[in-house]
Amino acid sequence: MHDRSSLTEESSPSLPLSAALAALSGVVVLLVLAYMLISTTSTALPVFSSQGISFITSSEWNPRQGRFGTLAFIYGTAVTSAIALLIAVPLSLGVAIFLSEYAPRWLRGPVGYAVDLLAAVPSVIYGLWGVTVLLPLFLQPAADFLARYLGFLPIFAGPPSGLSYFGAGVVLAIMVIPIITSLCREIFATVPDDERQAAYALGATRWEMIRAVVLPRGRAGVVGAVMLGLGRALGETIAVALLIGSAVSIDASILRPGYSMAALIANQFQEATGDHIRALVGVGVVLFGFTIAVNMVARLLVWRFNRP
Amino acid sequence: MKAGKQPGATNRLKSAELSRASVRLSDRSPSVASRWAAGRLEPGTSLKGCRPARRRVWRSRVNSALVVFAVVVALTPVVLILYHVTRKGLVSMSWEFLTSSMPLSFRKAGGGFLNALVGTAIMVGLAAVISVPLGIMGAVYLVEYGKGNWLAKLIRFFSDVMSGVPSVFVGLFIYTALVVHFGFGALMGAASLALIMIPIVVRSTEEMLKLVPSHLKDASYALGAAKWQTILRVVLPAAAPGITTGVMLAIARAAGETAPLILTALGSYQLTAKLWGEPISALTLAIFDGARNPFAAGQARAWAGALELLAIVLICTAVARLIAARSRLNR
Numbered sequence: 001m002h003d004r005s006s007l008t009e010e011s012s013p014s015l016p017l018s019a020a021l022a023a024l025s026g027v028v029v030l031l032v033l034a035y036m037l038i039s040t041t042s043t044a045l046p047v048f049s050s051q052g053i054s055f056i057t058s059s060e061w062n063p064r065q066g067r068f069g070t071l072a073f074i075y076g077t078a079v080t081s082a083i084a085l086l087i088a089v090p091l092s093l094g095v096a097i098f099l100s101e102y103a104p105r106w107l108r109g110p111v112g113y114a115v116d117l118l119a120a121v122p123s124v125i126y127g128l129w130g131v132t133v134l135l136p137l138f139l140q141p142a143a144d145f146l147a148r149y150l151g152f153l154p155i156f157a158g159p160p161s162g163l164s165y166f167g168a169g170v171v172l173a174i175m176v177i178p179i180i181t182s183l184c185r186e187i188f189a190t191v192p193d194d195e196r197q198a199a200y201a202l203g204a205t206r207w208e209m210i211r212a213v214v215l216p217r218g219r220a221g222v223v224g225a226v227m228l229g230l231g232r233a234l235g236e237t238i239a240v241a242l243l244i245g246s247a248v249s250i251d252a253s254i255l256r257p258g259y260s261m262a263a264l265i266a267n268q269f270q271e272a273t274g275d276h277i278r279a280l281v282g283v284g285v286v287l288f289g290f291t292i293a294v295n296m297v298a299r300l301l302v303w304r305f306n307r308p
Numbered sequence: 309m310k311a312g313k314q315p316g317a318t319n320r321l322k323s324a325e326l327s328r329a330s331v332r333l334s335d336r337s338p339s340v341a342s343r344w345a346a347g348r349l350e351p352g353t354s355l356k357g358c359r360p361a362r363r364r365v366w367r368s369r370v371n372s373a374l375v376v377f378a379v380v381v382a383l384t385p386v387v388l389i390l391y392h393v394t395r396k397g398l399v400s401m402s403w404e405f406l407t408s409s410m411p412l413s414f415r416k417a418g419g420g421f422l423n424a425l426v427g428t429a430i431m432v433g434l435a436a437v438i439s440v441p442l443g444i445m446g447a448v449y450l451v452e453y454g455k456g457n458w459l460a461k462l463i464r465f466f467s468d469v470m471s472g473v474p475s476v477f478v479g480l481f482i483y484t485a486l487v488v489h490f491g492f493g494a495l496m497g498a499a500s501l502a503l504i505m506i507p508i509v510v511r512s513t514e515e516m517l518k519l520v521p522s523h524l525k526d527a528s529y530a531l532g533a534a535k536w537q538t539i540l541r542v543v544l545p546a547a548a549p550g551i552t553t554g555v556m557l558a559i560a561r562a563a564g565e566t567a568p569l570i571l572t573a574l575g576s577y578q579l580t581a582k583l584w585g586e587p588i589s590a591l592t593l594a595i596f597d598g599a600r601n602p603f604a605a606g607q608a609r610a611w612a613g614a615l616e617l618l619a620i621v622l623i624c625t626a627v628a629r630l631i632a633a634r635s636r637l638n639r
Contacts, residue, residue: 019449019453019535021445022445022446022448022449022452022453022454023449023453023454023459025442025445025446025449026446026449026450026454026459026460026463027459027463028442028446029446029463029466029467029470029506029510030462030463030466032470032503033466033469033470035481035485036473036477036478036481039481039484039485040477040480040481040484042484043484043488090378091378091381091382092382093378094374094375094377094378094379094382095378095379095382095383097375098375098376098378098379102372102375102376111379111383114383114386115382115383115386116625117386117390117622117625118382118385118386120560120564120621120622120625121389121564121618121621122563122564122565122566122592122617122618122621123564123566123567124564124566124592124595124596124599124614124617125389125393125564125595125614125617125618126389127596127599128595128598128599128610128611128614129388129389129392129393129614131599131600132599132607132611133388133392134388174385177382181382205364205365205367205368206368206372207367207368207371207372208364208368210371228472231472232472234474235472235473235474235475235476235477236474237474237475237476237566237567238566238567238592238596241600242596242599242600262474262476262567265476265480265567265571266476266566266567266570269570269571270570270574280480281480281483281484284476284477284480287474287476287477288473288474288477291472291473291474291477292469292472292473294472295468295469295472295473296469298472299465299468299469299472
């Protein structure tokens, strides 16, 4: 990028102290991350050891009797995130393609700004809006509709509730769209114009050009963007806590209330004591593990895309 | 680079004609165009088996319609949220709301979120004081000192990963590390917000420092300045507008965080400015409480709070954009 060309830099007098200070602040980042894991894990350790493997394989959550099985919450987190991605990925790709391939110049700014606006809205406002506006306006009618016409499928079995995996998934999708869109947009912008023109010269229609040139070039980057969106969806707390319905159960139907890991922590923390708190911290550690894994894979994919 | 000019309608007409000459661009070999572009398309590549031109054109049109449909669906929530927050927020917004604290019950009307606003201001302010210097120093190290060495790579990777840590988990961490020993309070809340802000500040500062032209630095070295003098007097001032943009975005993000504050600040009805030893409220916490209780008065206050919070966040974002647009380093 620069600085290899900088003649004097190598030989310039450098105060070692300032270098050390700057390095120190970088090391602090690493130490904090390590300490995060140590501090939370050691707090949750008594619960981990008393519950054993049933902490993640059992779905019996009964703080009074000291039973802490978190399978229902892991399931809820997975299902809501999956619903969110199913809705958000096609929409985000559509918006990104629109911005890079279709939109006239005057429309690009406003649409891009609207997407950024979606990213700037705090999650608690999504939650408030979801519960008081979107629930009666769209979520409950949509759930009723799905249960009535597709109720024979186990995943849409009734009685339908708007406060459900489905409701939480829809609001999560709205929150994830700006993340995936902005990354995909950057990726599509790197496609050289020559290749687009080449495809047109071969007689491709606009859609054929997109499929033949734009999408294949960005594949790794798009997967990375989706993974980053997934990371956000897994850890999202407040909007899900308000919309998932808070029922400790594993239900095949997405129209039934459930619970997610992050929502559980937010909802039960204020009333919890003793081992219950340790168990909630343990849930946090499990959640941390999942999101870190997803994020690392995502970063590696995005990096690999940016490298060559 | 920018996506470039769009081919006009003539191009699309021509494509229909050309396809009659049966240039094969089947969906099953999507890379024909790029192979052609790279000069690797052998002569005699199959030109047969082309679909009827009309169908291909229609397919393109249908997919274009789908793309526009996706944009409409994706942007509807923005419009709805802005509309509802403004309308419902203005109904219950008043001078009283801005200048008084919460009543002790969600059923009671009246009162406001002054205590929450003060809490947010204190915690976000403290978090900025902690995270901005640390984040800038970290970025300076990455760009000016640790160029490409293993430590810098490791730090950059983990700083990226840290920005993906769920904010609840940051709250849990501060709870186990600080709250257990010192109790709930503004300082603990600020610590969790700072942890969320640091990666954002590092990332944006790093991008800006990279854009500082090396001839500026060379000029400074030529005058005999030491490296640290060059950084303090030349590099940082040149990158200052960009860094400010990043800081404003980080502040907007921190002001909108709820989950970590539940675990560190806890929330309170009282107006307080104590930094520790006493739970403190925040706008987001107050809105969350109003939203999860089914009482009309509490929800009305939550909407006014949402309007207040959204205004703060959007002003921060807008200021950030303005500064970024004015910055000379911006490409």
